[in-house]
Amino acid sequence: MTEYGRGPGSEPWHPEDPLYGDQGWGGEQPAHGQSQYGGQQQPYAQDPYAQQQGPYQQDPYQQQQQPHDPYAQQQQQDPYAQQQAQYQQQQGYGGQQDPYAQQPPYNGGWDTGQQAAMPYEGQPVAAYGYGETNDYYGTPEAYPPPQPPGRREAAPAPDRAPDPEPNPDWDPEAQPEETHPFFTGVDEDGRKGGKDDDYDEDDDSRESRRGDGGGERRGKGKKKKGRSGCACLVVSLVLVGGLGGVGYVGYSFYKDKFGAAPDYAGSGSGSVEVEIPKGAYGYDIGNILKKAGVVKSVDAFVSAQNENPKGKSIQAGVYLLHSEMSASEAVKMMVDPKSQNLLVIPEGTRNSVVYAMVDKRLSLTKGTTESVAKSKKSDLGLPDWASKSKDIKDPLEGFLYPAAYPVTKETKPETLLKKMVSRSNEEYDKLDLAGAAKKHNLNGPWEMLTAASLVQAEGKTHDDFRKMAEVIYNRLKPTNTETNQYLQFDSSFNYLNKQSKINITLEEIRKNKDPYNTYTRQGLTPGPIGNPGNEALAAALNPTKDGWIYFVATDGERKTEFAKTYKEFLKLKEKFDALD
Template sequence: PPPGRGQAGPAAGQRRPEPENDWDGPQPEETHPFFTGADTPVPARGRRDEDDDRYDESDDAYDDHGGDGDRRGDGKKKGRSGRACLVVAVVLLGVVGGVSYVGYNFYQDRFGPPPDFSGSGTGAVQIVVPEGASGAEIAALLVKGGVVKSQGAFVEAQKDNPKGDTIQAGVYTLGTGMSGQNAVTKMLDPKSQDVLIVAPGWRNGQVYAAIDKRLGVKDGTTKAVAKSQLKTLGLPDWAQNNGKIKDPLEGFLLPGNYGVAKGTKPEAALKQMVTRADDAYTKADLVGEAEKRGLRDPWQLLTVASLVQAEGKTHDDFRKMSEVVYNRLKPTNTETNQLLQFDSTFNYLKGQSKIDLTEAEVNGNHDPYNTYTVKGLPPGPIGNPGPDALAAAVNPTSDGWMYFVATDGADKTEFAKTNAEFEKLKDKFNDNKGLGG
């Protein structure tokens, strides 16, 4: 470009020396105030000269060749700069303050304690916790019921409590406006649990009566519902129903704790139990295990489990009791000739629980459930087995056990492999009975 005004160009016939690169040649003097440290001049609003790149000096402005040197020392200029610095400082303080406020709120949202009530609760509200509910799901139910203020309040309190993860399914009576800590403590207190407990080995008749009592309905209501709505309760395909089976639902009211609150319909309570039983039996693979044990179907395996539950007294008894059942079912059994001879099956058909049966009463009865007179398994389960009995039914011992006697008449069961050993156990039982044991 042509040289600017006030700058000399090269002499005629001479060429300006070319720099070896972009940075070796002479560099123009830096005049920008950012680098020189000078105050930034503010051009006056003047008339633009059409023929020059300058403002009209009559307007007391400076041109692009340099500012008015007298103005650099002007006190007004310094005052203006001071005021500008003050404004910048105030703006910066405002920005810093705003950032701090936002940061504090962000910290509270991310890391601060969750919203929580401080009281122990008032009134009474029932909360139904379903099977398998997580802490967050329980917390959501509590928030919906007005028990706690936020899910986080309950979840954090549950984590802080060493037993917090032991809260089980069921119906809980709690208050509204409880702190998360108080809610967790209350739910861990058995007194707050409004649940129906089905014990291992309970017969269906006991379960029906317990449901009637819990719901406050007429005796026999749940039993009638079980009979009339059997097909809608969710039984698996392998469940059976024929004229010999006394209750097709026997064995499917799985032991455990159930949330059966006031106002629940009997069919809802029954469906809850059947669904849980079906899940448990599917996980245990009753279909495959029945085949391994040489049984006809999982229905028979469930029946074996119910016998083990009814006859066994302790956890250690169950596997031995299971072996006794399988050994007596064998075609090669010449000890009892495939007769199980279990008191529990006779008691089931009679709706009783006697331990000392007479030969006359058992030998004179030929009901399919009387295993003293009918070979093989009874037509169906005689109760609802718990998990230990079910596990024993699929994994019996293999020691050759064929007999057993509750020698103390109550809690102690002893086992034998031969008839001679069995007779000694019978004598021991009779001796204890004579002593009132």
């Protein structure tokens, strides 16, 4: 195989091969033998290959390629070869043939069917640079020079108007921008601006005169007002409105979650009576105060309650507050007992004292509440186990439970009494009065309540209550030979006489034979002598078991001492008598 021969194996590139070297497609590097100055060709006089090749009859390509060239038949049918052969005859070249005539044309890679650097078959020698030749690409009849793949365009149809001049700034790599007729102002028929009020009949007539080819240039004349301006305005208004709504919602959410709650300033004015029911807590109390016009918002009150160390101690009751006061001032007043409009019933208070307190609080005539209690006793909710004995001084005694009760200006005595009886039933239901009575040999819950009222009246401290309960149960025993089942309590005699005395003469006691006089009557009093509290009730249910049977208030007031025998009792009595 020669240097430029073509054999069955890989073959070297001929220097005149279009792909020889880096010829690229920037349009700057021409193929071998071509000029880079447009249509002007340089002669091949300085071509080194022209000197080396010698006579064309000795070209090795001609000898080797004829028997093996598969493109021989294609070259004979090449229309370009026939056209160039005719052109050679017209120019007077006669039968002179190109030694490369047998070489097949090379496809330059652009799919144009043209050889990049090699001439067509049958082209005269002058085309190779050995004589003058015309620029076949410069005549109107010739085919245009090949273009790179990115710039190729289809040839215009014969019956079609030529396309406009190409844009020199056109970038083949740039992607076309997608548009929509709504924003570009182009309607479905291709008319810019749509069918608006600025429709120009002259433009329409000019388009009709252009024929079919004028549709592509339609709309390049006078600019018309289209829907684009209105569309942009509508979209802008929608966006502004949407942003405004989102902003408002965000601002409201921020204020609700992170901003300060609405609140009044100062301590307010006027007087507002507010009742807080049992079981009400932060938000419940805040809602009540807001409805009454005391605070401006529930959140402000809850926040102030959490900030105040005593805020959680607000209890049920009636409070005298001010109108439109700050939440912090409202909480401060509510934790102060002085601001609470409550009727407080102390433990052990007799019913006669309770009635007088209600009359005073409600500005009623003295005796009004006691009269209501007697006339409506069956309507106040007493339990079934309450005694109906004719010896009972007051059927409601022991059922006006000691606690704090809210009172307003509109409260009625009957309503307040019902609340007290209801509260006592609630507390007594928590205790097993019947079981405790059986345990201590008493006749049911009624006697158990009566014993608790005596414990409350005679005892002074918590420790006294349990010892006092044991004294009662020991003296009531049938086997008691010390007192023979007489309780001998001064408290019962004082209850009978609606008094509170310590020094009671023996003569005074013996003259009174009333069932409530425990000096002259054995056993318990017919009914409770007061309203026992929680501690007295607990002590009555669980007394001591030390054998106490006597007691004496040795200081005359608060100090109570207990004894197990009568001898010890006499010593304690001497201490008491020494006070005189």
